[in-house]
Amino acid sequence: MTQPLSEMTRDTLAACGVSRDLEVAGGQAVISPLTGEAVAHVATDDAASAASAIDRAAAAFRDWRLVPAPKRGELVRLFAEELRASKEELGRLVSIEAGKSPSEGAGEVQEMIDICDFAVGLSRQLYGLTIATERPGHRMMETWHPLGVVGIITAFNFPLAPWCWNAALALVCGDPVVWKPSEKTPLTAIGCQAVFDRALARFGDAPEGLSQILIGGPEVGEVITDSPKVALVSATGSTRMGRIVGPRVAARFGRSILELGGNNAGIVCPSADLDMALRAIAFGAMGTAGQRCTTMRRLFVHDSVYDELVPALKRAYASVSIGNPLETDALVGPLIDAAAFDAMGVALRTAQEAGGTVHGGERVEVGPETAIYVRPALVEMPAQTGPVMEETFAPILYVMRYSDLDAAIEDHNAVGGGLSSSIFTTDLREMEVFLSARGSDCGIANVNIGTSGAEIGGAFGGEKETGGGRESGSDAWRAYMRRATNTINYSRDLPLAQGVTFDIG
Numbered sequence: 467m468t469q470p471l472s473e474m475t476r477d478t479l480a481a482c483g484v485s486r487d488l489e490v491a492g493g494q495a496v497i498s499p500l501t502g503e504a505v506a507h508v509a510t511d512d513a514a515s516a517a518s519a520i521d522r523a524a525a526a527f528r529d530w531r532l533v534p535a536p537k538r539g540e541l542v543r544l545f546a547e548e549l550r551a552s553k554e555e556l557g558r559l560v561s562i563e564a565g566k567s568p569s570e571g572a573g574e575v576q577e578m579i580d581i582c583d584f585a586v587g588l589s590r591q592l593y594g595l596t597i598a599t600e601r602p603g604h605r606m607m608e609t610w611h612p613l614g615v616v617g618i619i620t621a622f623n624f625p626l627a628p629w630c631w632n633a634a635l636a637l638v639c640g641d642p643v644v645w646k647p648s649e650k651t652p653l654t655a656i657g658c659q660a661v662f663d664r665a666l667a668r669f670g671d672a673p674e675g676l677s678q679i680l681i682g683g684p685e686v687g688e689v690i691t692d693s694p695k696v697a698l699v700s701a702t703g704s705t706r707m708g709r710i711v712g713p714r715v716a717a718r719f720g721r722s723i724l725e726l727g728g729n730n731a732g733i734v735c736p737s738a739d740l741d742m743a744l745r746a747i748a749f750g751a752m753g754t755a756g757q758r759c760t761t762m763r764r765l766f767v768h769d770s771v772y773d774e775l776v777p778a779l780k781r782a783y784a785s786v787s788i789g790n791p792l793e794t795d796a797l798v799g800p801l802i803d804a805a806a807f808d809a810m811g812v813a814l815r816t817a818q819e820a821g822g823t824v825h826g827g828e829r830v831e832v833g834p835e836t837a838i839y840v841r842p843a844l845v846e847m848p849a850q851t852g853p854v855m856e857e858t859f860a861p862i863l864y865v866m867r868y869s870d871l872d873a874a875i876e877d878h879n880a881v882g883g884g885l886s887s888s889i890f891t892t893d894l895r896e897m898e899v900f901l902s903a904r905g906s907d908c909g910i911a912n913v914n915i916g917t918s919g920a921e922i923g924g925a926f927g928g929e930k931e932t933g934g935g936r937e938s939g940s941d942a943w944r945a946y947m948r949r950a951t952n953t954i955n956y957s958r959d960l961p962l963a964q965g966v967t968f969d970i971g
């Protein structure tokens with residue numbers, strides 16, 4: 467790297483339009499996993515400033531809900547234009563803060579652009595139904611109205627896209643957004659907010675407080691969680707976090723969308739195209755250094771193909787390039803921090819104690835001691851026990867044999883997470899079973915592609931300990947609006963439903 471990382475960070479943020487002080491005395495250190503060094507020290511919010519931001523958003527809601535939806539869509543259209551102009555810079559911030567490759571960083575921004583384009587179209591399609599009524603001279607319909615302030619809490623590993631899945635829909639639905647990014651990736655959020663502000667300036671007359679960010683950790687997130695002025699809390703992160711946030715929002719009868727951890731698996735059947743499966747598994751399990759919510763963490767391989775596929779996978783694990791993605795074209799970048807490496811070590815040791823054979827998993831020296839790079843680990847397990855049942859947020863793939871597809875699907879579904887799943891097969895029957903009611907119990911079930919890399923057109927999310935939330939495409943927009951059922955009597959009589967009589971003479 468020719469330019470020092472902190473200087474590159476400042477230049478990149480300046481190119482996005484950020485004018486905020488990035489070296490605040492006593493501010494929170496922002497550590498880049500690329501080198502383990504602090505690239506900025508940012509001011510953080512506290513409970514009072516968070517509450518003020520929510521108040522501003524609540525005031526903005528009163529105006530924004532009255533702006534016609536297609537006009538709200540125009541703001542999102544302008545934002546998509548600004549995103550296109552700043553794609554490289556925002557992608558670079560993702561690399562600096564989350565350690566992703568430039569291609570993955572740019573991909574995340576592309577995902578934002580895609581959901582914005584989707585939301586612009588949606589702004590003319592926020593439709594309800596007209597429903598048959600049992601009463602003569604009546605009409606029944608449902609209408610959709612803006613909901614209120616949407617609080618968005620996001621995880622470090624996707625510092626941009628999940629915010630945008632929520633924000634683009636919320637804004638066209640008539641809802642202001644308050645965003646608390648991960649404390650590990652505040653700079654990407656600050657850069658993104660500056661890009662959004664450029665769109666706002668072009669739009670002209672949007673209310674103040676339409677989109678705000680709050681910098682800080684769980685204590686700031688809790689202000690969003692607990693505020694009755696936040697109508698919907700969309701929280702992305704670990705199941706541990708969801709266990710706290712979900713009940714607290716429910717206790718005040720707020721709405722929540724929970725996008726939590728997964729323990730995603732693939733099944734490789736006898737008829738699979740093994741070359742395709744190998745490439746899909748390698749990307750799904752090692753890509754983003756195993757730090758995607760949809761990372762493939764478990765693999766069930768049929769006995770008849772195990773001895774062909776697994777040695778090829780082991781060779782891929784042994785040879786995959788590991789390095790600083792801003793300096794090399796390495797496929798595997800750093801872990802986010804030392805705690806992630808510690809958790810990986812514990813899981814590998816426990817797997818070994820349970821009879822697993824570990825390939826890889828050792829630290830690889832890249833740059834300074836403070837940066838944590840590891841060789842992804844493939845662990846051959848005799849059975850699905852111990853750490854295989856849990857999501858460890860690191861590149862570990864547990865591989866198990868199977869002989870009966872029904873039993874493999876039972877094991878597949880036996881874990882807490884319910885986010886993403888894949889089957890590799892060219893057998894129509896196996897494919898349909900996997901996608902049927904007795905198949906995968908996940909929110910995402912794929913055939914002949916890996917578990918990660920979803921498109922925005924579909925609803926994204928998962929079941930069980932993944933939280934049950936859905937965001938992004940399909941009809942996920944409905945969560946950001948309130949539904950009203952309207953019955954209109956245009957007759958001269960007053961017939962009551964269900965034939966009830968109440969004659970006051």
Ligand code: NAD
Nearest residue numbers: 620621622647648683684687688703704707725726727759
């Ligand atoms: P994390 O749970 O540690 O933090 C996520 C966010 O929640 C952060 O902004 C954090 O400050 C906030 N938070 C934590 N405790 C909170 C509390 N008590 N109240 C309010 N906010 C709180 O997760 P992480 O380490 O940043 O991300 C990795 C995890 O996120 C993995 O489990 C991964 O599977 C999951 N994830 C899920 C999805 C999905 O769409 N399902 C997407 C990305 C990541």
